[in-house]
Amino acid sequence: MNLPILPTAIVGSYAMPPWLERLKGEYFARRISGRDLDEIYDTAVKAAIKDQEIAGIDIITDGEVRRDNMVDYFVERFPGVQIDRSSKKFYYDFYDTSIRNKLPMASLGLVQDFTFLRNFTERAVKYCVTGPHCLTKRINNQFYPNDEALAMDIARLMNLELKALAKAGAQFIQIDEPYYSGFPEDLAWGVNVINTLVEGVDAKIAVHICYGNRYGKPSWEGSYRYLFPAILKANVHQLTLEFARRGGEDLDLFKEFDAPFDLGLGVIDVKNEEIESPELVATHIRKALEVTPAERISILTDCGCFHLPRDIAFAKMKAMVEGTKIVRKELGKG
Amino acid sequence: MILKLNHLNAKATAATQAVIEAVYSMVANGHLDKGQFARLQFELDWIQYKQNFREVVTATRGFSAYGAEAPLMDIHVDTRQVDPANLQVELARALATSDRVFIEDFKSLRQSVVWEFNKFYWGHLLAWEHATGKGYDQALPGGSSDGHNPQAIADDVEEFLDLLMDLRDKNQLPPEVNLLEIGVGSGSRCAQWLDQFHAADAKRGTGFYPLIRFYMGDYSNDTLDKARPAVAKHIDQCRFIAMDAMNPIKALPQLRHKILQVHLTNVYDNLPDEEVVRRDGKLYFVQVRAYVPQAEAQRLSHKYGIALPEFKGRVLRMIAEGFDSFGGTDQGVPFWQELWAAIRLEERLVRLEDLTEYPFPEGLDAGKLEDILSGAPADFRFHLSSGALESFIRTLPLLHPRGYLQIFDIFVTDLAQYRTGFFGPGKLDGSLLNWVNGALLKEVAQREGYDVHFRPFQYRKDTKTSILYTTRRE
Incomplete structure (x- = not known):
């Protein structure tokens, strides 16, 4: 990946158009075919890619616009997981799911999403998956003795998929694990789960941990202090955290601990429609530079832009890019 | 027929x-x-x-x-x-x-002059109370606000303390415990709540009281000044915020996602509203124009020395400028009270041809309304509860992840209820009130990530008040 210093990216999801929800409703009502829906998704992904490119983002995602939410897209692909299809009222709602037997190993079919993304941009790309801990918390476990055992099997299953993604050319994979902030006590075994998930995967690995982003609102509050020092043992290359909404106090943790991974710095608040100024973005970056060298920082949104209106999400991405340019110039690398 | x-x-x-x-x-x-x-x-x-x-x-x-x-x-x-x-x-x-003297042209109820009267009432409440010899609370069914019910406050305080203890157990207790009451009026509920909290906190030995930041919101600093003495004992815990009840997040942007409890009593029922009629599969918007029956207008004109052709102008002038044109409150207030009693609303139904272009209140659009109506009666008339809906939508962003909204008010909790009765607008003293379309709030809230629940107000027999409270959707 040939990237500028302080490379920019969104965490994963781009703005979810309200019309896409309606069209999926049309699909469920059998007024449009599955083939039409796939084509609609393809078109939406292309638009998300194009918006990121025009905004000047360095590392492109597929915007995750094929996903109703960050859980169902994966759990639906897990063999042996029971899904109550009646449990979902809105597009964003999670299905009620349960597991009653050992999770079989199988392909999840994510490679074709990555390939589609790879084919429609010349820029560096990042493929994002929801992590085993988050998925475990959404599945009613009726088989495994505890959450750790289920999460470990999900990690084994998804490890195969990550290897397949790497084999297909994915050089950068992000694992989204927001639920640790709600269940910090799980991190004691959660790091082993992360390490099982990424073992032997030949790609740059980032872990994104935020405070939740359901319906554009945080699910928990607190301090990232709970992550340390346990997270230092995670075999990942980047830890991506939200700082724009919460303030930069927890950045000091990167001074206090000698982190073996790079910092993914959230500089855009995705839970507020007010658009940041480039100068505010630059201020956030300067603060991070006090604790970590520029070569080890990536510039990101706090979390996915899923719940933001498209025009707001686009304007926020542009502000992030412009703010990053200010700091690059200050560093003499603009 | x-x-x-x-x-x-x-x-x-x-x-x-x-x-x-x-x-x-x-x-x-x-x-x-x-x-x-x-x-x-x-x-x-x-x-x-x-x-x-x-x-x-x-x-x-x-x-x-x-x-x-x-x-x-x-x-x-x-x-x-x-x-x-x-x-x-x-x-x-x-x-x-x-046989009517109109004081406006047809328009949305929300835009009607009757809401100017409502605003005028709150701005001249003392004059009204002085003339009637009764306080506002005494006009309420039951003779006092349900928000002041001591047992309701005591129960609420205990639940709130449980929440704080849980947050502390999970190491998630914020450094400041923020609460907001919108529409504090005299401040007496805030005072009762803080008294109760102080005592219960001391009894449990939990030590939360110093963390409390009680934001007291009302529409003007003058009103808040009147509320200040009621909370004198707790003044270090109180913050006074002049705010538009329909836009709390605008007044408190620094508290986004930071408030653990927002409380309102009988505020939503007094916010501007509009109505829609569903007939034969079509939607009609209810437009109104305020009028005074000709005979009443003549009587009032004669009694207060107003030429009938100037009647409308004098009414609007009073609403805009106060009682100067009547030589003060002695003449002005009785005119105002008799006028308010005489005011009627003529209605017409205007077909909503293009729903997607209709200026719905924030939180609602054509698609959502169609979804909401999909399970509703085919033929009925309902409130959009526009002011309440906007207030609601603009309050939710203030809530901490464990925070909740608690509203004591008169709610229609199922759209089918609209088939069985009339739910306003009515007059309460010089103010205006409507039942609140809780069923609509509930549907809208789900898309905002909240479940809305209703429970009866158990503290007063035969009350029509119910309690709306929110929980986070996962």
């Missing part, structure tokens, strides 16, 4: 026969043509509020979006007030609509 009996009691039953006889008589006399008769809908209501904006019989005509009259008419009869012997006369008067 469709005859709808929205309320069943002996008087309504007696009126039903009179209605049928009156309508047949009007058709026979040519006052109603057969085309109108076929589309006529007669609704017999029991109007809860003795003071309201309706004549005993009202006629509401339908119009296309472009102003052409549609062959549609609703006639409403207040069976609480109607004298069956006079029904034909009342009906003829309702259809004529000529």
Whole structure:
């Protein structure tokens, strides 16, 4: 990946158009075919890619616009997981799911999403998956003795998929694990789960941990202090955290601990429609530079832009890019 | 003709026969043509509020979006007030609509001058109370605000303390524990709550009291100054915020996602509203124009020395400038009170042709409304509760992830309830109130990530108040 210093990216999801929800409703009502829906998704992904490119983002995602939410897209692909299809009222709602037997190993079919993304941009790309801990918390476990055992099997299953993604050319994979902030006590075994998930995967690995982003609102509050020092043992290359909404106090943790991974710095608040100024973005970056060298920082949104209106999400991405340019110039690398 | 009996009691039953006889008589006399008769809908209501904006019989005509009259008419009869012997006369008067002094043109209820009266009332509350010799609270059903119920406050404090203890156990207790009450009025509920919290915190030995930041919101600094003495004991814990109840996040942007409890009592029922009618698969918007019956306008003009042609101008001037044009409150307040009692709203139904272009209140759009109506009665009239909805939507962003919104008010909790009665607007002293479309709030909230629940207000027998509270959707 040939990237500028302080490379920019969104965490994963781009703005979810309200019309896409309606069209999926049309699909469920059998007024449009599955083939039409796939084509609609393809078109939406292309638009998300194009918006990121025009905004000047360095590392492109597929915007995750094929996903109703960050859980169902994966759990639906897990063999042996029971899904109550009646449990979902809105597009964003999670299905009620349960597991009653050992999770079989199988392909999840994510490679074709990555390939589609790879084919429609010349820029560096990042493929994002929801992590085993988050998925475990959404599945009613009726088989495994505890959450750790289920999460470990999900990690084994998804490890195969990550290897397949790497084999297909994915050089950068992000694992989204927001639920640790709600269940910090799980991190004691959660790091082993992360390490099982990424073992032997030949790609740059980032872990994104935020405070939740359901319906554009945080699910928990607190301090990232709970992550340390346990997270230092995670075999990942980047830890991506939200700082724009919460303030930069927890950045000091990167001074206090000698982190073996790079910092993914959230500089855009995705839970507020007010658009940041480039100068505010630059201020956030300067603060991070006090604790970590520029070569080890990536510039990101706090979390996915899923719940933001498209025009707001686009304007926020542009502000992030412009703010990053200010700091690059200050560093003499603009 | 469709005859709808929205309320069943002996008087309504007696009126039903009179209605049928009156309508047949009007058709026979040519006052109603057969085309109108076929589309006529007669609704017999029991109007809860003795003071309201309706004549005993009202006629509401339908119009296309472009102003052409549609062959549609609703006639409403207040069976609480109607004298069956006079029904034909009342009906003829309702259809004529000529003996009225209008004080505005047709518009949305939300834009109507009656809300200016409402604002005027809150701005001149002391003058009204002085004239009537009664405080506002005494006008409420039960003689006091349900928000002040000591047991309700005590229970709430205990629940809130449980929440704080849970947050502390999970190492998630914020450094400042923020609460917000919108519409604090005299401040007496805040004072009661803080007294109770202080005592309960001390009893449990939890030590949370110093962390409390109680944001007291009302529409003006003058009002807040009046609330200040009530919380003098707790002044270090209190913050006073002048705010528009319809836009709390604008007043407190620094508290986004940081408030653990937002409380309102009888605020939503007093926020601007508008209504929609669903008939024969089509939606109609209810437009209103305020008027004073000609005879009343003449009487008031004579009594207060106003030339009848100047009547509308003097009314609007009073609302804008106060009582100077009457030489002060001695003359002005009695005029205001008699005028308010006389004000009525004429209605018309205007077809909503292009729902997607309609300026819905924030939080609602055509798609959402269609979804909400998919399980609703095919033929009914409902509140959009525009002011309440906007307030609600603009309050939710303030809530901490474990925070909740708690509202004591009069809610319609199921859209089907609208088929069974009249839910406002009514008059309460000089103010205006509507039941709040809780069913709509509930649907809208789900898309904002919250479940809305209702529970009866168990602290006062026969109260119509219920408690709305929110929980986070996962």
